[in-house]
Amino acid sequence: GAFGRGTGPRPQPGPRPAGRAKDPPRTIPLACTLEELFTGVTRKYKLSKTLTDPMGNAMQLEKVLQIEVQAGWRQGTKITFEREGDEAPDRIPADLIFVIEEAEHDRFRRDGSDLVYTHKISLTQALSGCEFEVEHLDGSMVPVVIDYVVSPSTEVKIKGRGMPSKKGPGNLIVKFDIEFPARLKSKEQVAFLRDGPFGL
């Protein structure tokens, strides 16, 4: 993760009494949309924990944990809430560890701090130029002007419009899915596509 991990509110560890064992940590997946990871978001988690007193009486406690998801956090980023597990005599409560899970997005694919967007264009647009806008994760519109031939391997890099990151934002990479006509053309019809004096 690019940002500091585990910066959740953590209680001061008290003196550890000899003989008490700590429960193993509990891991909780925290699914986030790419939009949430782009802008950052505060997520609330309702925690239910069991408190057992020395007499063996158990009571249930409900508590809301607040997780400050920072803009640019990645898949696997961990946020630890120390000793928030069930409480029982002679045990040290477990740590709760939230682990960021990045949900798949239907339009953008994340590649490190870059965002990859595939734009569908017709072959006529690929050959004669086009303009379009990409709706970004925060709803803003990114204009793209194409005044050159787009081939299947063309990639347009829009600097700084990728995911936030400590090292500075990544790039937005626009790739193309070129729709071809369904029906064959004649050799004469397509001859002009060749460059050069005879093709033009």
Place this chain on the structure above:
Amino acid sequence: GAFGRGTGPRPQPGPRPAGRAKDPPRTIPLACTLEELFTGVTRKYKLSKTLTDPMGNAMQLEKVLQIEVQAGWRQGTKITFEREGDEAPDRIPADLIFVIEEAEHDRFRRDGSDLVYTHKISLTQALSGCEFEVEHLDGSMVPVVIDYVVSPSTEVKIKGRGMPSKKGPGNLIVKFDIEFPARLKSKEQVAFLRDGPFGL
């Protein structure tokens, strides 16, 4: 570790029923071209081994091993020559294990028992049809007739012309790398590429 791995000298195992310990096997990579794996090939390996007699006198022995590489063998296939390692009293010679390493090919990529070949065509060929031949791994020519529009996602499957395999030969998959013109065309020039009564 709980099982005391690799800590200090370990007691010599006592005499086994067979009386002799076997040397650990020796692995030898055997690089093969895709052509060799397509047709099968006999490869020779000059083995040099040391023979030590009970008096401690060593002599060098040279021997030629013959490896029958079968058509269709894959990366990682192992061929074992038992007890062909160095010989010494009170030891069982090591096995020699040849491991097939498939060299990268400049025109074909193997995918299981399929072969993937990428053919370069111009955009005019993609739009107006074309014929070409693929020179196969055994030098034979595979004719391909394209009488439909080739888009960047087009794949032509030629059944049974892939790698030999026990389950029957795989397929030859032809993919396309479509070369686009370098210079932009006008909207009017490319309008005919649209299908339909006004585009034709």
